[in-house]
Amino acid sequence: MYERKIIPNLNCGLDLIGEVLYGKWKIRLLWFINQGYKRPSELQRKIPDASRRVLNIQLKELEEHELVERKIYPVIPPKVEYSLTEFGHTLIPVIATLGQWADEHEEHLREVIIKQLVSFDSANISN
Amino acid sequence: MYERKIIPNLNCGLDLIGEVLYGKWKIRLLWFINQGYKRPSELQRKIPDASRRVLNIQLKELEEHELVERKIYPVIPPKVEYSLTEFGHTLIPVIATLGQWADEHEEHLREVIIKQLVSFDSANISN
DNA sequence: GCAATAGGGGAAAAACTTATCCCTATATGA
DNA sequence: TCATATAGGGATAAGTTTTTCCCCTATTGC
Numbered sequence: 121m122y123e124r125k126i127i128p129n130l131n132c133g134l135d136l137i138g139e140v141l142y143g144k145w146k147i148r149l150l151w152f153i154n155q156g157y158k159r160p161s162e163l164q165r166k167i168p169d170a171s172r173r174v175l176n177i178q179l180k181e182l183e184e185h186e187l188v189e190r191k192i193y194p195v196i197p198p199k200v201e202y203s204l205t206e207f208g209h210t211l212i213p214v215i216a217t218l219g220q221w222a223d224e225h226e227e228h229l230r231e232v233i234i235k236q237l238v239s240f241d242s243a244n245i246s247n
Numbered sequence: 248m249y250e251r252k253i254i255p256n257l258n259c260g261l262d263l264i265g266e267v268l269y270g271k272w273k274i275r276l277l278w279f280i281n282q283g284y285k286r287p288s289e290l291q292r293k294i295p296d297a298s299r300r301v302l303n304i305q306l307k308e309l310e311e312h313e314l315v316e317r318k319i320y321p322v323i324p325p326k327v328e329y330s331l332t333e334f335g336h337t338l339i340p341v342i343a344t345l346g347q348w349a350d351e352h353e354e355h356l357r358e359v360i361i362k363q364l365v366s367f368d369s370a371n372i373s374n
Numbered sequence: 375g376c377a378a379t380a381g382g383g384g385a386a387a388a389a390c391t392t393a394t395c396c397c398t399a400t401a402t403g404a
Numbered sequence: 405t406c407a408t409a410t411a412g413g414g415a416t417a418a419g420t421t422t423t424t425c426c427c428c429t430a431t432t433g434c
Contacts, residue, residue: 133353
C-alpha cells in the first residue's frame with residue numbers, strides 16, 4: 121500500500137470533495153453502482169479501460185469513505201455486491217448534474233480537447 | 248512540457264469532464280475567477296496551498312479548453328486578467344452543486360476522511 | 375489433473391502530477 | 405544599489421496514481 125507523504129488539507133468543501141472523489145474512476149463507479157451494476161466483474165466490464173486492480177482499490181476507498189457498502193456472499197465461486205449507502209445516494213444528483221453538463225456540451229468539449237491534444241503534438245514535432 | 252504517452256479515451260461525458268476538470272486546482276480556479284479574483288497573483292493568494300507553477304499550468308489548460316480567457320495589459324509591471332468564457336460560465340452551476348453538497352455534508356466528510364487516514368497510519372505502524 | 379470462475383492483493387514499473395528552484399524582464403520605492 | 409511587485413517558463417526532483425504481472429482462495433466440470 122502506498123504511504124502518503126503529504127498530509128492533505130481539509131479546509132474547505134472542495135478539499136473534502138477532492139479526497140473522496142478524486143480518482144480516475146470513482147464517479148463512474150458510483151454511477152454504475154447506482155444503475156444496478158453491483159458485482160465487481162460487472163463493473164469491470166462496464167469500465168474496460170480501467171485495470172481490475174485500480175477498480176478494486178478505488179472501490180475500497182469508496183467503501184472506507186462510506187459511499188458504498190460491500191456485501192460478501194459466502195459461496196464458491198465468491199460473490200460480492202456493492203450498493204450505495206444513504207450517504208452515497210446523496211451524491212447521485214450531483215453526479216447527474218455533472219453528466220448532464222457534459223452531455224449538453226459534448227461536441228464542444230470533444231472539439232476543444234482534441235484541438236489541445238493536436239496543438240500539443242505539433243509543438244513536439246517542430247522541436 | 249510533459250508528453251502524454253497514453254491517448255485518453257473520449258467516449259462518454261465523464262471522460263470529457265475528466266479531461267477538462269481533472270486537475271487538483273481547476274475547479275477552485277474557475278470558482279474564484281467567477282467570484283472576481285481575476286489576476287494570477289490574486290488567485291495565488293486565494294489558493295496558497297498550490298505552487299505558483301501549477302496554477303499557471305492549470306490556468307493555461309483551462310484557457311486551451313476555452314473555459315477561461317486571458318487578457319494581457321501591456322504595462323509594467325505586467326498585468327493579466329482572467330475571466331470566464333461563455334462556455335466557462337455554464338460550468339458555474341455545476342460547481343455550485345458540488346460545493347453545496349460538500350457544505351451540506353462537511354462534518355460527515357471530514358469524519359470519514361480522517362477515519363481513513365488514521366486507519367491507514369495504524370496499519371503502517373503495526374507492520 | 376487441469377481449466378474456468380469469481381474476487382482479491384503484493385510488488386514493481388510506468389505514467390502522470392505537483393513541487394522546488396532558478397531564471398527572464400521592468401518600474402517603483404527605500 | 406537593492407529589494408519588491410508582477411507574470412511567466414525551463415529543468416529537475418518528489419510525490420502520487422495507475423498499469424502490469426503474478427500470485428492466492430475454493431469449487432465445478434471436463
